[in-house]
Amino acid sequence: MSTTDFPISPLLPQIRAQLTAHARLVLEAPPGAGKTTQVPLALRDAPWLEGRRIIMLEPRRVAARSAATFMARQLGEPVGDTVGYRIRFENKISARTRIEVVTEGILTRMLQDDPLLEGVGALLFDEFHERHLAADLGLALALDVQSQLREDLRIVLMSATLDGERLAGFLEAPRLSSEGRSFPVVVSHFPARRDEALEAQTRRAVEQALRQHPGDVLVFLPGQREIGKVQAALAGTLDATAAVLPLHGELPVEQQTRVLQPDPDGQRRVVLATNVAESSVTLPGVRVVIDAGLAREPRYDPNSGFSRLDIVAISQASADQRAGRAGRVAEGWAYRLWPQSQRLEAQRRPEIAQVELAALALELAAWGSDALRFVDTPPAGAMAAARELLQRLGALGDSGSITVSGRRMLALGTHPRLAAMLLAAQGDREQALAADLAALIEARDPLRQGGDALAARWRALAALRGGRMPADANRGALTAIDAAARQWRRRLRCDAAPPASVEAHELGDLLAHAFPDRIAVQHPNDPQRYLLANGRSARLFDTSDLRGEPWLVASELRHEAKDALLLRAAPVDEARLRADFPDRFVQQEVVRWDADKRALSARRESRFDRIVLDSRAAGRVDPAHAAQALTDAVRELGLEALPWTEGLRQWRWRMLALRHWMPELALPDLSDTALLATLDDWLKPAFAGKSRLDALGEEELGEALKSPLPWSQRQLLDRYAPVRISVPSGMERRIDYAMDDDGLTPRPPVLAVKLQELFGLADTPRIADGRVPLLLHLLSPGGKPLQVTGDLRNFWQNTYAEVKKEMKGRYPRHPWPDDPWTASATHRAKPRGT
Incomplete structure (x- = not known):
């Protein structure tokens, strides 16, 4: 061409x-x-x-x-x-x-x-x-x-x-x-019959397409399994003029090449393809497309901790692109195997928004920067979880930089969990076993009804290699796992044959390096529950094959409202754990807040990671740990657990309000969120030498709260958000500050003052460099509310006369001048006899 x-x-x-x-x-x-x-x-x-x-x-x-x-x-x-x-x-x-x-x-x-x-x-x-x-x-x-x-x-x-x-x-x-070149394609929906399987619906569509239209037929299916089922359904139903050919990424090169070339004898073809045929490759002679509307795409599976291929509906853009394959050489036809009423998403969602990101986080650590420009920014939560996992695997150090082990993991070109396990294997036998485990973990379950023991899957694989076939096993799945294990051994340069038999804990001993967060110990009071290294808990099936095992490691968990469910696990030898993870076994004195006693308690604990193996009372609380424990208690209980006074609340609200009104002053953030996030900086020093929460006094709390502010900022606060203000009567009156329920937006500051004290004042007093008017609560001589206003001038002009008329008889000994603009302000009653 x-x-x-x-x-x-x-x-x-x-x-x-x-x-x-x-x-x-x-x-x-x-x-x-x-x-x-x-x-x-x-x-x-x-x-x-x-x-x-x-x-x-x-x-x-x-x-x-x-x-x-x-x-x-x-x-x-x-x-x-x-x-x-x-x-x-x-x-x-x-x-x-x-x-x-x-x-x-x-x-x-x-x-x-x-x-x-x-x-x-x-x-x-x-x-x-x-x-x-x-x-x-x-x-x-x-x-x-x-x-x-x-x-x-x-x-x-x-x-x-x-x-x-x-x-x-x-x-x-x-x-x-580029406009491209295409011919019209007639699109129709080919309805499924009631309770009809995909392979049966596809077979009927293929038969109709071959009867009614010329040319080859391209069938889009989600994966190899579905291709195999449709191929079996078509076997014997098509005449000799049509060849059925699969097309997917795992085919040998020779078979792929055959599909991508015209048939040398001019025979019609039915090509059963994954979405590999959606773009980039050209299939000559296709006039009909049959589209199941499905694809296998990666999704994060919280049960396994990996991104796995799930069958999902394709996007509308993919559907249009697939249909267009029928119009390359002449007019064509597209059959869609989903209801016409079904609506598809317009575009495919980027993988970065829906998969597990440990591999990405490791690549960024190796690059030395995560300040890269992504079309769609990696979700912050997923990245944080990924980095925490990488630290557990030893791929990242405490500072977040990549370790020597992390670079070795990266070189293996697989998920960091599996890479960590493969690198942990000691000797040829363990390497071969690790290769088997990697293949088993990545594959679909080869057992039809296999329970929760990973060892049963490995034994089925060993039986296949020994020429035996377990009755409940899928031969095709086991064969694929065996082939994948050979590839892993080749990549590890492992010449040893896989062992013919193993102890169940040998699998768990290796698996622990892939899932250190899912190592679990049996609960002391409930043999069916297990405490996980990540601080959570899980339970076994009632019919579990793993009952009675003191230590387990889970390769799959189903997260539920209370305990997770152990779907797949293997026993672990505690001695091997202590040898492989010595830094995870610790003994230390722990000081915690006892909510019932509202005091600290000291315990001497033995732990594996976050699992408490033993806990005993330690007597006197160590002052070195007490300040941190009390700070953590406030973090748990909230700021209201502290001894706030009204004056201290007012000081904090003044700071928050002025920060809002005059951002150029760059005052510190004293919101609940900010204070809780910085407790270790401002509150922890105030707890030094204390063992009870109520030992913190009001003055100490005030000093702690104000400690981050330099003297210059404290002066700015008094200047622009004063506690008191002088009124025309010569007296100083308090300003009350408050915040809305969101804790971030200030309410108008309130000046409560007797009406007579404002005579002669034309306009509403202001603070914050004149930006914020005070909300005046005008009081009667007896201190009762008369009026609330933010516009004093308007009050004198339009409302004062009515207030005067009503109040003059009730308070005759107090001045009620006709002209409040020129009258002298006073906080006293008129002398007797006047």
Whole structure:
């Protein structure tokens, strides 16, 4: 095929021109436009490239091989010459390679190993709309490299369904769009019958498509399991003119190549594919698409602690892209296997918002900075949890920097939990066993009714290797686990065969390094409950195979309202725990707040992590621990547990109010949230030498609260938010301050004063450099409320006459002048006889 035969071809000169003038570009082009294969070829001789390589990121191995093979064929060369690819466990590049197609994990390792990217002139992110976590990380790292080290590096985002405007704004880059070339596609919904399984519905749709329409049929299914079921359902029901071919990432290269080429004999084909066929690869001859509307995508599974592939509904953008596959060569037809009333999300959600982030946190620690520009910022809560886990695994130090062990984990290219376990294995036998465990943990359960013992799964795997097959096991699942274990052994350079038998605790001894937060000890009073190292608790099934085990480690937990449920676990040998985790076993004196006694109590505790193994009274409270314990008690009970006086509350409210009214003064935050967050700084020193909460006096609390304020700020408080104010009568009257229920917004400050004391004052008094009027509570001579106003001038003009008329007879010995503007203010009654 000539390079001019692609819809993207007319746009190629503009792409070259934009990348000559700009370092970044966003390119939108629909499936089949040729962007994946033609853009790299068009850029390989760009002057700014200066002979350096182009690296193109492809999310999937099938697409990476296919794109590299197609480009090499266009050049009349074998793969590995000008165009090559690198994917997991496979490398076809040479010193002559100028265009290198890589999968996501490869790009991250390239950036981490060589941030300068020497010899690389451009990074192309293909199918960026899929928003895989590795692609988002790769882009963030690339942008950091470009801004800090390589201003000449070109970065191009390419996709069929990008939010191009948003991404162009994010990158501050030009945006180009290709119209593509497609034919009309008739879309219809193919209803399922009542209680009909997906494979049966799909079989009926395939049969109808072959009867009514020409060309090949492309069926989108969520995964290998569903492909196998549909393939079995179609076996024997189609005539000899149609071949049924699977397409997914785990197929051998030869089978993938066969699917991506036209049938040599012109036979019609039914291709059963995962979403690998949604983009990047082209299937010739497809006229009908049958779409189950499902995909396997990573979601965080709190039961296992990993992100696992769940079957989820696809987005509307994916549905449209899949349907478009039927209109590549002529008009086509798309059958959707979901109800027409079902509404899909408009776009696919980015993985970074919905997966577990330990691997990302480890990559950022290795990079040395997490101040990177992400299209979507990693959620703060998920990142905090990820870093806490990495510290438990020994991948991060207390300061958050990566450790030597953390770098070794990163080099293994797997989840940090599994990497920690693989590195902890001692000797060939344990390494082989760790490889088995890694494969078992990552895989779906091979037992149909296997209980909660992980050992049962391993024994089923050992039986398969020994030529035996447990009755309740899935042979296909065990075979896949065995193959994955071989890959792990190869990666670990472990030549030993896996053991033929093991003690159950041997599995747990290794598993503890992957799940140190889920090591558990049996509750002393309830044999079915276990206390976890992370401070929580869990319980066994009533029919558990693990009853009576003193120590366990859980690989899967179901979190419930009270205790978690142990779904999968293995026993652990306490002696091995003490050898492997000596720093987690501690003996120390602990001082805690006793809420019933409202005092501190001292205990001498033996603990494993957060599990209390033994606790005994320690007698006198150690003063060194008492201040911290009392501070923690206030943190638990709240600030109201402190001995507040009205004067101290008023002082705090003055500070809060003035901070709100005059932010330029930069006064400290004394809100509940801020005070509770800084208790160790301002309150803990005040508890020195005390063992009871009520031993803290009012004056000591006041000094503690005011201690962070320098003298200059205390003076500003008295100047702009005074306690008292002089009124025309010559007296000083108190100003009352208060806050709204939110504790952050000040209410108007109140001046309660007798009416006669304000004669001669035209306008409402103000504080805070004249910004805030006082709310006047005008009182009768007897101190009773007469009027509340924030506008004294209006009161004199419109209300005073009525008040005077009503009050003059009741308080005849007090002045009620006709003209309050000029009358003398007084706080006394008139002398007798006047």
